[in-house]
Amino acid sequence: MSHLPALVDGFLTTLALVALSFTGAFALGLVVVVLRIGPLGVLRAVGTGYVETFQNIPLLVWLVLFVFGLPEVGVRFPLFTTAVVVISLYEAAYVAEALRSGVNTVAQGQGEAARALGLTFGQTLRHVVVPQAARRVVQPLGNIGIALTMNTSLAAVAGVVELTASANRVNLVEALPIPIFVGAGLCYALLAAGIGGLAGLLERRLAT
Amino acid sequence: MSNVLFDVPGPKARLRHQILAVVGVIGVAGIVGFIGYRFYDSGQFAPKMWEWLQYTTIQEQLAERILATLKAFALGAVMAMLFGAILAAGKLSEHAIWRGPATVIVEVFRAIPLLIMIFFFYFGLPAIDIKMSQFTAVVVGLTLYNGSVLAEVFRAGIMSLPRGQTEAAYALGMRKTQVMVLVLLPQALRVMLPTIVSQLVVLLKDTALGFIINYKELLDYAKYLGGQGQFGRPLVPVTLVVAAIYVTMCLLLTWLAVTLEKRNRRDKKLTPIDTKALDDVAIPAASQSM
Numbered sequence: 001m002s003h004l005p006a007l008v009d010g011f012l013t014t015l016a017l018v019a020l021s022f023t024g025a026f027a028l029g030l031v032v033v034v035l036r037i038g039p040l041g042v043l044r045a046v047g048t049g050y051v052e053t054f055q056n057i058p059l060l061v062w063l064v065l066f067v068f069g070l071p072e073v074g075v076r077f078p079l080f081t082t083a084v085v086v087i088s089l090y091e092a093a094y095v096a097e098a099l100r101s102g103v104n105t106v107a108q109g110q111g112e113a114a115r116a117l118g119l120t121f122g123q124t125l126r127h128v129v130v131p132q133a134a135r136r137v138v139q140p141l142g143n144i145g146i147a148l149t150m151n152t153s154l155a156a157v158a159g160v161v162e163l164t165a166s167a168n169r170v171n172l173v174e175a176l177p178i179p180i181f182v183g184a185g186l187c188y189a190l191l192a193a194g195i196g197g198l199a200g201l202l203e204r205r206l207a208t
Numbered sequence: 209m210s211n212v213l214f215d216v217p218g219p220k221a222r223l224r225h226q227i228l229a230v231v232g233v234i235g236v237a238g239i240v241g242f243i244g245y246r247f248y249d250s251g252q253f254a255p256k257m258w259e260w261l262q263y264t265t266i267q268e269q270l271a272e273r274i275l276a277t278l279k280a281f282a283l284g285a286v287m288a289m290l291f292g293a294i295l296a297a298g299k300l301s302e303h304a305i306w307r308g309p310a311t312v313i314v315e316v317f318r319a320i321p322l323l324i325m326i327f328f329f330y331f332g333l334p335a336i337d338i339k340m341s342q343f344t345a346v347v348v349g350l351t352l353y354n355g356s357v358l359a360e361v362f363r364a365g366i367m368s369l370p371r372g373q374t375e376a377a378y379a380l381g382m383r384k385t386q387v388m389v390l391v392l393l394p395q396a397l398r399v400m401l402p403t404i405v406s407q408l409v410v411l412l413k414d415t416a417l418g419f420i421i422n423y424k425e426l427l428d429y430a431k432y433l434g435g436q437g438q439f440g441r442p443l444v445p446v447t448l449v450v451a452a453i454y455v456t457m458c459l460l461l462t463w464l465a466v467t468l469e470k471r472n473r474r475d476k477k478l479t480p481i482d483t484k485a486l487d488d489v490a491i492p493a494a495s496q497s498m
Binding site: 046052053055057058059065067072151153154156164168171175176178184185188189192193 | 409414
């Protein structure tokens with residue numbers, strides 16, 4: 001029980017990681033998806049390359065490369081920043097794919113009609129496609145948020161003392177692995193449930 | 209879809225696009241070039257850093273580690289599919305006794321990080337005298353997590369089929385198991401395949417978590433070799449090579465699945481409706497209606 005503050009600290013760090021990484025992943029994912037559905041073949045290829053690269057290499061490999069590799073080439077960031085950047089880069093690929101499939105669910109006629117009215121690519125996206133795609137994208141994005149929450153536990157490897165790392169440390173002192181890890185697991189489950197609930201709420205709000 | 213979002217560009221737009229493309233390419237090339245320059249500048253491309261690639265012992269060890277990764281993946285994938293199928297059957301069951309526990313298991317294991325599960329199996333279970341090797345801990349973790357995710361995929365795939373399929377099958381006098389195995393699963397499998405494949409790619413990538421509890425797999429080897437002083441501590445080169453190996457494995461997996469699926473579909477198209485098979489079906493159906 002005396003270790004509760006340490007665990008609470010860890011939990012708060014996890015929350016911060018989730019919030020910052022998700023924001024970063026969403027912003028970057030938006031950029032990538034615009035590249036991928038845009039009219040420029042070269043940039044489409046860049047977007048596809050980005051998604052394939054980040055989806056096919058384990059997050060842990062990225063973390064090892066950034067956390068242990070960057071200092072070797074003389075780039076030093078605080079561990080927390082590195083973790084946020086890596087998780088954002090990694091999840092952005094998934095966000096981009098979710099957004100793209102959301103855009104693809106909007107009926108072709110919508111895009112054609114907007115074009116017939118003389119709207120540009122940007123206007124078509126902003127006024128016609130995005131408002132319709134937004135609702136269908138909420139649930140997949142929520143799932144990505146949950147996956148991202150799970151993935152922040154890997155930041156423990158990078159040396160960020162978040163929930164998993166602090167649970168591990170407390171376990172080293174207390175040697176009560178079962179309650180500690182079950183407790184930590186439940187915290188994550190609660191977080192995931194929270195994100196799921198939030199996504200549901202947002203979806204209903206956008207449905208009107 | 210993407211081609212209906214914009215018009216065929218005119219001369220002005222084409223010029224603008226070309227400028228944008230050039231700017232984009234320069235930007236990307238700039239980022240890649242800068243990273244490459246930093247690597248070069250800090251001596252990551254020095255021949256000494258890549259010498260390790262020439263040693264046969266290291267090549268053999270690397271191959272061993274790839275096998276270890278693939279072993280965890282293969283066992284994990286098979287078990288996760290089985291576990292997922294059982295859970296999905298439970299969730300689709302009409303008996304609450306099966307539905308309840310299956311739902312709880314799926315929700316719980318989907319919402320707990322794989323890392324915590326692996327820690328729990330590897331560090332936690334010995335406290336109650338259940339000892340797992342690193343390999344078992346990784347495989348059990350992969351099975352529980354991915355099995356739960358796959359259960360949801362399977363269920364969604366089956367639910368996505370029109371209800372008429374089930375009703376028609378029942379009307380033909382099929383039983384529950386027959387409806388599922390003969391009618392629903394073959395159709396659902398085709399719908400679900402892309403999702404299953406991407407989940408398998410996730411599973412393959414997640415084997416890297418074994419590194420944390422020192423399961424001797426690919427990433428673990430990268431970390432080990434990257435720290436060897438006699439090769440100049442080539443962490444960045446080794447990790448880059450390992451990353452390339454992961455990409456190759458994942459792309460091969462995706463390619464394999466797509467090819468299998470295409471061949472499967474082509475066979476179906478090439479085979480016209482087999483009237484003899486229809487006769488075989490028609491006879492028992494008729495006899496049953498008597």
